[in-house]
Amino acid sequence: MTFVQLIDCKTSRFDEMNRLLDSWVEQTKGKRTATHALVGKDRSDASHLIEIVEFPSYEEAMRNSNLPETDRIFREMVALCDEMPTFTDLEVVRDEQLNRTLAREFFEDLGRADLDRLLERIADDYVDHDPANPQDTGVRAARDEIAGWRRAFDFSFRIDGQLAQDDLVCTRWTWTGRHKGDFLGIPATGQECSMTGMTWHRFRGGQICEGWWQYDRAGLMEQLGVLGQ
Numbered sequence: 685m686t687f688v689q690l691i692d693c694k695t696s697r698f699d700e701m702n703r704l705l706d707s708w709v710e711q712t713k714g715k716r717t718a719t720h721a722l723v724g725k726d727r728s729d730a731s732h733l734i735e736i737v738e739f740p741s742y743e744e745a746m747r748n749s750n751l752p753e754t755d756r757i758f759r760e761m762v763a764l765c766d767e768m769p770t771f772t773d774l775e776v777v778r779d780e781q782l783n784r785t786l787a788r789e790f791f792e793d794l795g796r797a798d799l800d801r802l803l804e805r806i807a808d809d810y811v812d813h814d815p816a817n818p819q820d821t822g823v824r825a826a827r828d829e830i831a832g833w834r835r836a837f838d839f840s841f842r843i844d845g846q847l848a849q850d851d852l853v854c855t856r857w858t859w860t861g862r863h864k865g866d867f868l869g870i871p872a873t874g875q876e877c878s879m880t881g882m883t884w885h886r887f888r889g890g891q892i893c894e895g896w897w898q899y900d901r902a903g904l905m906e907q908l909g910v911l912g913q
Contacts, residue, residue, distance in 0.1 A: 689745060700764055708753065723736075742773070803823055806893075857881055859880070859899070879899055
């Protein structure tokens with residue numbers, strides 16, 4: 685279970701504290717078990733800092749605390765603080781990465797959900813980047829693109845992996861479909877086919893506002909009997 689430690693301190697020597705944290709990152713390279721570290725400064729009190737450090741588990745946090753580098757940096761940190769820092773240990777019981785969830789739901793519904801409801805997840809000024817197509821702009825272009833794939837295939841996506849950073853979500857997927865209608869001038873073949881790909885989505889206000897697609901279109905065309913003939 686993910687474990688988070690909050691370090692609450694007050695210091696008037698922020699620049700020195702920042703350099704100290706940089707030193708800890710450098711000195712523990714290849715040893716530390718922390719996966720994410722975030723420092724926040726109180727807007728109403730610039731001397732008040734909270735560091736949030738994330739670990740895969742409590743046990744991994746303890747391993748990190750037992751590093752000699754961590755102990756040395758801690759003692760130097762205390763010397764920079766106006767008062768003794770406090771520590772809060774938290775077991776994470778809920779972790780909602782909302783944009784990642786929205787991206788997953790979008791792919792799960794792409795081949796089957798009511799189109800109007802699906803398009804509610806796409807911003808009116810959506811921009812699509814697909815190397816196989818000219819850049820499409822707007823929700824109407826997205827509607828036409830999705831409708832075209834649905835006319836050509838019965839299809840679904842399997843999510844193979846996701847990463848989220850800031851307002852971006854990267855989804856690695858496997859697409860499977862049955863060719864049931866015209867696709868780029870190719871009449872329906874009834875062929876079962878599949879391809880893998882990766883999509884970056886940018887989110888704004890709970891909607892997808894931009895997308896970058898990479899997928900094995902050549903492999904799909906080969907399965908439909910177009911390439912290699």
